[in-house]
Amino acid sequence: MDEAPVLDQVLLQPSCRVGADFDAWLWDVGGSGLEAALEDPGRILDMVKAADLRGLGGSGFPTWVKWSAVAAQTGEKYLICNGNEDEPGTFKDRVLMEECPHQLIEGATIAALACGIQQIVFYINPHLTGAIDAVRRALHQWQQSEWPERIARATGFQVVYRVQPSSGHYIGGEETAAIESVEGKFPFPRVKPPYPTEHGVHGRPTLINNVETLSNLPHLLRNGVDWFRRQGLGDAAGTKVYSLSGDVLRPGVYELPMGTPLSDLLYRYGEGMLVGKKLKAVFTGGPSNTILTPKDIDVPMDFESVAARRSALGTGAMIAVSQGTGIVKKVGEYVSFFASSSCGQCPSCKTGTYYMSQLLNRIGTGQGTRSDLDSLINLCTILPGSGRCHLINGAVKVLESSLYHFMDEYEQSLRGPHT
Structure with missing residues (x-):
């Protein structure tokens, strides 16, 4: 394993935290990334590709691929900055929005320059009231500055910014559901294709990026590709903001080398x-x-390394569970969350997550039978891919992983050896 580099606190800089105003952000590092972007907007996409910046909201999808598709389109375009963070154990976007709103606005503006986007929507979970207030306050400062006029002179169009609270539903974070919500509708996920990069908000090309992804851009443009790649360990590039919770002495948000x-x-x-x-x-x-077990805690936390251990990095949320905690009960709590969060558009998702939750509750309370366990195993086979969005796949994934690692606990939870 490589030695950890000296980290420049890429995203969680003290100077940009709430209470520090726009002038303080500009005095330290703010604006220099946008300056570089304005000097040569055509190179932004190439830099993002060379830096291997990924989608940090969970997918790990190469950012430049989406950007290229949107940049190739003409006419009015939208950027949705996705801050609908709602999953248990995930709270890094809230911290970034509350403490570093100026870098998020600058990052979103850089993305807009790269792709020819005129409309930027900061789409934030309404329960994150501190984040909404911080971004609104920062936007007011931004719009009173010289930057909007400078951008208009450089591009020939005015970039319009707005904050829009999401519906507050977990499913509202799915990208096509976010489009529906921005249009004022209930956040039902759409069938794909067409993809948002071609047909998004009001039928226009739409780029959807996570808060953390966009927050990297000012620093990437300011310091360059080589610097960004050196922030990671091994073949990984940049940093990652990890949410650590559960049975640890010091839970919190940590920005570390990817x-x-x-x-x-x-x-x-x-x-x-x-x-x-x-x-x-x-x-x-x-x-x-x-789920990962103690034998795998040496794994480097990057997308490829975690995937090689039959797991996924996702949002970077790590929930530690101690000995003595029942895995069946814990998984049951999470599947219950998904069951209550299903929008109901896809019957297989609504009924499937509900049935999984009921079976897990029965087994976890010692009332389950062998037939119940067989049904759970069968659901892991027939349900994946049956919904329009990731919700049903996510519920199955955590259940299937728990069955793989802790089948003995499921077996021991059954009512008797022959039931």
Whole structure:
């Protein structure tokens, strides 16, 4: 494993935290990335591609691919900055919006320059009231500055910014559901194709990027591709903001080099498990992903390395679970969350998550039978891919992972050896 580089606190800079005004952001590092972007907008996309910037809202999808598709379109275009963060254990976007709103606005503006976008929507979960207030306050400062006029002179069009609270539903974070919500509708996910890059808000090309993804752009443009890639470990590039929660002594939000070992996050930064507790499992990337056990905590936390361990990095949310916690009950809590969050548009999702939740509750309370367990295993086979969005896949993924690692607990939870 490579030595950790000296990290420049890429996203969580003290100078841009709430209470520091726009002038303080500009005095430190703010604006220089946008200056570089205005000097040569044509190179932004190439830099994003060369830097291997990924979608940091969970997918890990190469950012430049979406950008290229939107940039190739003509006419009015939209950017949705997705801040609908709502999954248990995931809270890094809230911190970025509350403490670093100026870099988010600058990053969104850089993306707009690269893709010829005129409309920027900051789409934020209404329960994150501090984040909404911070972004609105920062936008007011931004619009009173010289930047909007400078951008208009450089591009020939006026970029329009607005904050729009989402519906507050978990499903509202899915990209096509976000489009529906921005249009004033209930956030039902759409069938794809067509994809948002071709047919998004009001039928116009729409780029949808996560808060963390956009927050990287001012620093990438200011410092360059080589600097950005050096922030990561091994073949990984940049940094990642990890949300650490669960049975650790020091839960919180940590910006670390992409590729930092999970063991470092848990024991160096999280300061280890609660007194008297031992690690049993880690839910990686939030509850819609998979489980790692102690034998895998040496894994570098980047998309490819985690995937090689039958898991997924997702949003970077790591939920530590200690020995003595029942995995069946814990998975049941998460699947219940998905069941209550299903929009009901796809019967297989609405009924499937509900049935999974009921089966897990029965097994977890000692009322389950062998038939119940067989039904759970069968659902993991027939449900994936049956919905319009990721919700049903996420619910199945965490269940399937728990069955893979902890089948003995499921077996022991049944009513008797022959039931």
